[in-house]
Amino acid sequence: MTTRLVEALIPEYIKSFSCIGSACEDTCCAGWTVNIDKETYNKYKKVKQPTMKSRFKDNLVKNRSNPTNTNAAKMKMNQGNCSFLSREGLCDIYNNLGEDYLSNTCAIYPRKNRIVNQIFEQSLTVSCPEATRLILLNKDGIKFEQGFQELKIRSLVSLLPEFKGEIKDWKDYFNEYRYITISILQDRRYTLEERLLILGLFYNELQECINKNNLKDIPNILGEYLKCVEDETFLGAFTEISKRKDIHLRLCKELVILGLNQTVTSKRYLECLKDMIAGLKIEDISSDEDTQKLYENSYEKYYLPFMKENEYIIENLLVNYVFKDCMPINGDSPFDSYSIMIINYALIKIHLVGMASHRNEITIEMVIKLVQSLSKTFEHDPKYYDSIINLLKEKDMMTLAYLSILVNN
Known part of the structure; x- marks a missing residue:
């Protein structure tokens, strides 16, 4: 996995994450399919170490029906565990061949990498126990950093091509939706359920606008909700709602x-x-x-x-x-x-x-x-x-x- 200098937007918690290996109360090597990308699959076919060569031959299943660059093969599972998971809860591929021989799936997890509007973004998924603790247990809330970062990057998915300045689709306001959504979720003047209610009103109004193909009205909706939240317009607004x-x-x-x-x-x-x-x-x-x-x-x-x-x-x-x-x-x-x-x-x-x-x-x-x-x-x-x-x-x-x-x- 190479390190690159990229323009990035990342949560601060990313810098604190490291895998705790066999000390983890769960394992990422069990419970789901382990897909092998084409580049890694070709590496495995060229391995000459006798023991590992034999194990790859016995435990790699080629994707013959619909092979892709990201899914050329998969690992055989042994009672729900990856065939290369050791008794100590460690990866035999990593131990015997090194990090460069990990598939994209294994090298990246629990990170999620993507390019959004030409900006590299990396986050963690809460399906990893250590990542879950890191994400959830920060009393000050999640903060983000934007700027050039030296990061380990492998296998990118690109979303949303660079915005050219002409609104053609509701998704063109993606940055604004995300900013407002996170701002409301982190506004602790309101209870969490009040914040979710405000977001429900926001997304319902946004949906109605899109259904009527009134994309030009979206900036007004965005501005109104930002102003209402900042002005505390919604404080006390939900006390009379029936509790069902x-x-x-x-x-x-x-x-x-x-x-x-x-x-x-x-x-x-x-x-x-x-x-x-x-x-x-x-x-x-x-x-x-x-x-x-x-x-x-x-x-x-x-x-x-x-x-x-x-x-x-x-x-x-x-x-x-x-x-x-x-x-x-x-x-x-x-x-x-x-x-x-x-x-x-x-x-x-x-x-x-x-x-x-x-x-x-x-x-x-x-x-x-x-x-x-x-x-x-x-x-x-x-x-x-x-x-x-x-x-x-x-x-x-x-x-x-x-x-x-x-x-x-």
Whole structure:
């Protein structure tokens, strides 16, 4: 992996990250497919060291149906683990051949590299436990640095060609959307759920503008929301909104059922899921009313007090998501992108409330374990999120995805 001097926009936490190897409570070498890029695959075919040559021959599966530069082959998995994962939890390829022989997938993870509007961006994904701690546990919030940086770069994806000054698509305002979204998420004059409500109003209005093909009105919307937030126009604006815990619970039960239908390989997530289901008695013969009472009691007794002290944790998670996934251009439309973010939030919330009901507490360690394992299980499976969006549309529940955040007494 070469080091280059590039113009970059990166979160400050990037500089503090380093893999903790076998000391990690999870492994990135299990639970998903390990794709091998074409350049690395060709390197492996030329390896002359007898033992490694034999292992590559036995454990590399060539992609014969649809080979690409990024997916020329994949590793065979041994009981869910990469065939080159040692008993000590280390990589045999790295130990025997060095870093240059790692595939792009393995060399980059948990980093995410891309070019956006001609600027290099790098972030971390929360499917790595150490990255999760680094991202979530900064009480001062995520800060960003822009300028020329010496960074290790490998395998870039380019998004959004350089803007030429003529607005032709709603995505041309990407920098403005991101700036406003992160600014609102980090504005601690408002509760986190108030911030999410403001964003819901913003993205709904933006969506209506796009649906009517009134792109020229977008700058006015951007300016109005920035001014309203800065002037504290929204302070106290949501106190009269009905608190619909039944809607939130209905949405989350649908999401949990959908999740249970997926193939789950993460033992850490299955432990969280088991605690949540037991805490809310979702698979029990209990009625919806009983489940709702369990939810409300746990929410009041454990979730709400914990979040009053540690709301910055979820703030950091959402800010990192917005930056890492280039919200809102990661969805088919701005409001679809917002809905996906709210789905992430709703899933974390229902799990934590259920886990707290079962364990009679919420700890920072529980949050880290849940966020990391949930991300590793579902966020790396685009089909899961497609299924969620389709489910919500089929059941006319897109509004519920929005209303699900209105759980705040």
